[in-house]
Amino acid sequence: MKWLQRMLAVASKETRQLLRDRVTFGLIVGIPAMQIALFGYAINFDVRDLDAVVLDQARSSLSRQLVGDLAATQVMRIAWQADSADEFDQTLQRGDANIGVVILPDLERRLADGAAALQIVVDGSQPSLENVAQGLAAMPILRRPGAALQDATSVAVRVEYNAEKRTAVQVVPALVGTILNITMVIFTAGAIVRERERGNLELLITTPVSRGQLMTGKLLPYIVIGLIQTTLILALGHALFSVPIVGSLAEVYAGAALFIAATLALGLFISTVTKTQFQAFQVAFMTMLPSILMSGFVFPFDGMPRVAQWIAQLLPLTHFVEIIRGIVLRGAHLWDMPEQVAKLGLFFAVMLTASVLRFHKRLD
Amino acid sequence: MTNAITARGLTRRFGSVLAVDRVDLDVPAQQIYGFLGPNGSGKSTTIRMMCGLLKPSAGSVTVLGHDALTEAETVRMKLGYMTQKFSLWDDLSVRENLDFMCRVFGLTATMRRERVAARIKEYQLDEFCGRLAGTLSGGQRQRLALAAATLHEPQLLLLDEPTSAVDPQSRRDFWEKLFDLVARGSTILVSTHYMDEAERCHRLAILDHGRVVVEGAPKQLARDIDASVVEVECVDLPAARRVLTGEPAVLSIAQLGSRLHVLIERSLAEPEREVERILRGRCETVTIERVTATLEDVFVAATALRGDEARAA
16 A cells, blocks of 8 residues: 555656646657658658659550550659650659660560560669569569450559558558657656756655655656557547558557557666666667667568567567557457567566666665 | 664775775764764765665664664665755645655655645745745755655654755754754754854764764863964964964964964963964064864864874874
8 A cells, every 4th residue: 555655656746747847748749749740741651653754665555555554553654755765764864754664675575485575664772662663563464464464454453552541551550659669768768867867866765665666656657648649649640641440449558558668668777777868868769760660660570681570579669560550450459469468568577677676776 | 872873884985085984973862963074074975874875885884773774764764864955856846845755755644734734834834835846945945855854753864964055044943943853852963064053063073084083072072172272363464374384383273353273282281372482573463362172173173183194194
């Protein structure tokens, strides 16, 4: 009973201080709102209406039909028809076109032989365009000439490339994790260090409050704040980008609470190993970039090198991205993903224990 | 009467710096015990070891019958600590600060209400109780800090330079409060660098370079001073000072207003004669007279002289 009372005393002190700090309070609402607007609109893996230059050396009905099919994917817009290889090259060099299509003169024969009959030229300096080329190359028409021409009404292709909302739908749930990861780690990274810097720690550790009470009391208010942010992001995602929530909302919150606890514990641990708030924020930033880049939020997890995958396993965001995408997009249940849930729980337990052990009620 | 604090061979090193050097202390219960010493003499470090905030490099300290390090949590329940720097929360109000301290000390809701109301009244915090602690003046903060340190009615109060940022009137009021607390059975250990405050203590330890150089009741210390004090009044004080400096019998010279306090080797039977002999013909004097030592003289004798000895050795 007294244990709980002391822990709650710390929690309510922390909440009071937080509510009084208008700027921080503004950030709680402002950061997610700004980021979702920014990321939701700016991070767009859909590639549509790229300006294309076509060099049709075959000039046959089949070649015209192929060009028509490519245009129908809406990935590219045929902006230029080049008459010569030189003109083709110059158009690409000037940057008037992002993508070039070369149809070789002996198109029919090459298709019959199963040889490459069509080149797609992209600017390698833009990574996403390369993916587009890969996708286009996989189009059925280009692989299986005879049958493809009938199937190649490109319904399948259109679905794959034309689903306008696909990125927002993928990105918004993962954004919940990314934004929480950023704000939560920063909030708690300063928690203990701030008391030290402001000179409150010496008094605080001379009271009977225990390390566990102090640590949990510091975390508790931020779990609530994290859940408020989750709500905000999902609501904005729904309002701005029509992101549906297929699974159970209760499970979204349960999963989010677990992830929030894990990231807060990480922040708290940072707070116990650093001496100033400035150091704490630097370490916090150090953990953020790998989280964002390696969690499967930006790059597909399976495509990463083995070592990167191992490191990603240590990041709570990796597991949460899977959980939240599972629940929100596929309607999965938490119990369908026991491995991810267990890993998050383990991360939380390890970090909190490490924080409690790292922290001593002494000044030396 | 038992001791509230007992230290034996208490030592603390910070790297190569010896902050506290083999300190032995016996702080009797229900008295005000003073630590007098210049900055860096080891006062704060010693107090922090008593709170279990720092681990002694050697020796031990027992507080209220418990080892300060191994039984720190037991000690902390019975102890009130006022840090040198204001350490309550600037962004909490006076009442919120007091309420928080009650809660971490595990007081029930009823006790909390009673104690907070009582302290607010007792320490004249009524008009500020809704104000943020960060907006209070030095004297108000110090009253708040003492009110917070006494909420759980500790047997022992450790006050680390509580009056260093406070005006004289607030200092006087503060000491009244300390005497009230002692009358109600508390033991108080207070560090200071003000002579007038040191004089008010029941007992006193003068610390210098981490060591206790003299210890005892202030009056007794003045009687036992290891020198004779001669007061010199003259026209040209700086000249007199120059003449006296370096004389083998003169231990130290300090100016007090228009007079010089000269500490003379105790072994000399008639120190005033010695001073007269030195100054004769070289400086026009008004009066030379032997006086009883003040605490200031004790402090000078204990710190400056020992320092010289240490340097000579």
